[in-house]
Amino acid sequence: MKRLSLLLMGAVLFASSCKKDDPTPDDTTPTQPSAYSFANVSYSGQTTRLDMLAELTTEMKKPATGVAADGTVMLNMFANTNNPFADGALNAATKELKNKCYSGTGAMSETTFEYYMTRLASLSAAGMGTWMPGSAGIATSGTKSYYFDENGVEYAQIVEKGLMGAVFYFQISENYTREGKIGGAVDNTTVTEGKGTDMEHHWDEAFGYFGGTVDLTEGNYADQTLRYHAKYAKKGSEAGLETVGNVMYQFIKGRFAISNKNPADRDAAATQLRKEYELIMVTTAIHYINGSISNFGDDAKRNHELSEAYAFIASLHYNSDKLISDADLTQVEDYFSEDMGGFMVPSFLNVSVATLNLAKDKLSMVYGLDSVKDTL
Amino acid sequence: MRGKIFGVGLSCLLVLSVTSCKEEKEEDNNALGFNTTELLTNYSSNLILPKYEVLSTKVAILKTNSVAFVASPTIANLHVLRGSLFEAEFAYQACTSFEFGPANTYSLRSILSTYPASESIIDQNITNGNFNLYAAGNIAAKGFPAMGYLIFGSNKTDQEIIDLFTIDAEVVSRKNYLTALVEQIATVVNQVNNQWVSGGYSEVFINANGTAVGSSVSLILNAMVLDFERFIRDGKVGIPLGIRSLGIPNPEKVEAHYSHKSLELVQESVLEYKKCFNGISTTEINGMGVDDYLNYEDAENITQKINTQLDLITEKLNLLNGPLSEDVVSNKNAVKAVYDEMQKLIVSLKVEVPSALSVLITYQDSDGD
Structure with a gap:
């Protein structure tokens, strides 16, 4: 009964809404629901990893409160070894962030993140002074305090947002929306109670990494408890891009297509989902670049926002279909980086308002966001 | 609290956007309501433009006086320079609420008025003689506050300041730094002012109702x-x-x-x-x-x-x-x-x-x- 009424609601909404891909409804064709409401949806493994990243982030933010971060604890949390979590269920879980993390070259990998964790521990153990260009420490603005390295980089952000990219986005764009997980060879007939078919389950796992709610829509995002990318999708929606609605639409469309054995729609949704999801990275990056320009005179806010921007920009690497070219992406990253003997690391001391505007203009041009680049 | 909706107008918009398509989501231009065009015209023509003009003028005087002081670091010139620094800072107070559009693009506030100044970074820059005043690492080493440090100093007598510009080991570098500071202030104020006067931003501002x-x-x-x-x-x-x-x-x-x-x-x-x-x-x-x-x-x-x-x-x-x-x-x-x-x-x-x-x-x- 409940499902039926949801379906009906979906139909009503649809009838009065977008023309773009309105199927001709009749009595026998099931209608795509407006919410992620399907039988046998399960993504507890993803929720577990989202929770793990939350605890890891808490540990990484300790230096901002004057307490050193524990390197062993952070590394253990990353790999889920030696019961590092306060939440016992996470320790007991067979899941971990590390084995799902990007491990290749050309982008931040598990090694990079471990380096930041280790360095945060040693820096914060060595001292908790006030941050100055060239010396690591705490910077405060209003009620907010952050811990930066000597170049103004907030490792807590690089690792949190970076892992959102290197685990969540990477898994969605390179694993769960690809042939190996939703292609013709994957079982889409045998239903396991509570988990659906293998293919359904794979798609649900992609959805689980998003951090949204099953009822999330463009209209209600302000009232939903959102995490990670779902939370940042709001930046685009607030600027009128309907990012939240577009991402949700593709998630729903893909699951609906899989459950209704419609491979064409499934593949179209997979491709379009990656495009819409990529825009979360870009809109959020531009949002934080704007913030860092507005707050340029405020060490705490500027460095914090630059750290966020850098991590979202760096996340663009984790989708092999990304719209931006490698050359353009490198150019944008270089505005936020310094050459440290052969490899580029984030460094924000030589950033200027002019270079930030160049980075912003390049991103907005590549992604066709010129009309909203100042609103984001 | 971002995203909290105030007022009936925006709530309506939100409801519309749930049940409809992009095409129908039109901005409310207040066509029948308050005339925001008149309001924006007043702000642009009678407040923002004239206030930036005053600031430009005061900054130009500051620059002239800085040039004169660097050429001839006397106590009399020092006092004139100090007076013009205060006048420029005073004029800037009328502009601080306009940190959007061009002021935001050029980050006027951060360049003119990031305080407190970092004495150590300023000293270091003077010693090195090699610096990019636009870099984030120099945010606390420029603008009015840095000028204040150079021409007033911390608990220094007038003669001690004059000495720093006449007989100190780093006279040349210090003079260059003072000049670079005032040049940057003048450049950015002019960039912002020009955007409003002739760069088309006034029109953009008035039309975005x-x-x-x-x-x-x-x-x-x-x-x-x-x-x-x-x-x-x-x-x-x-x-x-x-x-x-x-x-x-x-x-x-x-x-x-x-x-x-x-x-x-x-x-x-x-x-x-x-x-x-x-x-x-x-x-x-x-x-x-x-x-x-x-x-x-x-x-x-x-x-x-x-x-x-x-x-x-x-x-x-x-x-x-x-x-x-x-x-x-x-x-x-x-x-x-x-x-x-x-x-x-x-x-x-x-x-x-x-x-x-x-x-x-x-x-x-x-x-x-």
């Missing part, structure tokens, strides 16, 4: 509220008073620490804020302002409350002895009284005005980290 995010009413209101909350209340008063440091005062964090003119500057900024709120031009003509918009929306009580509160803040400021760096230590309660009245104003500015005018205050980041 309505009250949605990105409209000029939204830009100016956000800039005004941010200015008062973060830069007038916190920057000029709260932080030096120790509001953010467990009540321990930070006298060195006042705005014009080296010239001891902080009190005059905050007094001027509150007076200018009131003019800005009421749309009063540089020639004292009371044009269409935020006050009129509130009155149109039947919120005269909010207008009145804000004006009364601004007057009260001025009254409390007038009770201080100055310089502010001493008041925050020896006259704390009187400074706290200023802060408390400023705090009361924030509620009106940040909650009541946006609600009455259906404008979102968007500058606060919503992610809470």
Whole structure:
């Protein structure tokens, strides 16, 4: 009964809404629901990893409160070894962030993140002074305090947002929306109670990494408890891009297509989902670049926002279909980086308002966001 | 709290966007409501443009006097230069609420007025003789505060300053640094001013009507509220008073620490804020302002409350002895009284005005980290 009424609601909404891909409804064709409401949806493994990243982030933010971060604890949390979590269920879980993390070259990998964790521990153990260009420490603005390295980089952000990219986005764009997980060879007939078919389950796992709610829509995002990318999708929606609605639409469309054995729609949704999801990275990056320009005179806010921007920009690497070219992406990253003997690391001391505007203009041009680049 | 919807107009928009398509989601141009074009024209023509022009003029004089001082570092020239630094800082107080559009693009505030200055970074730059004043790492080594450090110094006699520009080992480098500072100030002020005068931004500003995010009413209101909350209340008063440091005062964090003119500057900024709120031009003509918009929306009580509160803040400021760096230590309660009245104003500015005018205050980041 409940499902039926949801379906009906979906139909009503649809009838009065977008023309773009309105199927001709009749009595026998099931209608795509407006919410992620399907039988046998399960993504507890993803929720577990989202929770793990939350605890890891808490540990990484300790230096901002004057307490050193524990390197062993952070590394253990990353790999889920030696019961590092306060939440016992996470320790007991067979899941971990590390084995799902990007491990290749050309982008931040598990090694990079471990380096930041280790360095945060040693820096914060060595001292908790006030941050100055060239010396690591705490910077405060209003009620907010952050811990930066000597170049103004907030490792807590690089690792949190970076892992959102290197685990969540990477898994969605390179694993769960690809042939190996939703292609013709994957079982889409045998239903396991509570988990659906293998293919359904794979798609649900992609959805689980998003951090949204099953009822999330463009209209209600302000009232939903959102995490990670779902939370940042709001930046685009607030600027009128309907990012939240577009991402949700593709998630729903893909699951609906899989459950209704419609491979064409499934593949179209997979491709379009990656495009819409990529825009979360870009809109959020531009949002934080704007913030860092507005707050340029405020060490705490500027460095914090630059750290966020850098991590979202760096996340663009984790989708092999990304719209931006490698050359353009490198150019944008270089505005936020310094050459440290052969490899580029984030460094924000030589950033200027002019270079930030160049980075912003390049991103907005590549992604066709010129009309909203100042609103984001 | 970003995303919280105030007012009927925006709620309607939101409902529309749920049930309809992009095509139908049109901005409310207030076609039948308040004439925001007239308001924006008044702000552009009678406040922003003339105030930037005054600032440009004062900065040009500052530059001339700096050139003269560098050429001939006498006590007389030093005093002239100091006087023009104060006049430029004073003129800037009338512009701080306009940190959007060109001012935001060129980051006017961060270049002119990031304080306190970092003496160590400035000294280091002078010693190295190699610096990029636009780099984030030099944010506390430029603008009016850095100039103040160079031409007033910390507890230095006039002769000691003159010595630094005549017989010190780093005379050349110090002179170059002073010149670079004033050049940067002049460059950025001109860039911003030119965008308004001839770069087409006035038209963009006047044409972006309505009250949605990105409209000029939204830009100016956000800039005004941010200015008062973060830069007038916190920057000029709260932080030096120790509001953010467990009540321990930070006298060195006042705005014009080296010239001891902080009190005059905050007094001027509150007076200018009131003019800005009421749309009063540089020639004292009371044009269409935020006050009129509130009155149109039947919120005269909010207008009145804000004006009364601004007057009260001025009254409390007038009770201080100055310089502010001493008041925050020896006259704390009187400074706290200023802060408390400023705090009361924030509620009106940040909650009541946006609600009455259906404008979102968007500058606060919503992610809470």
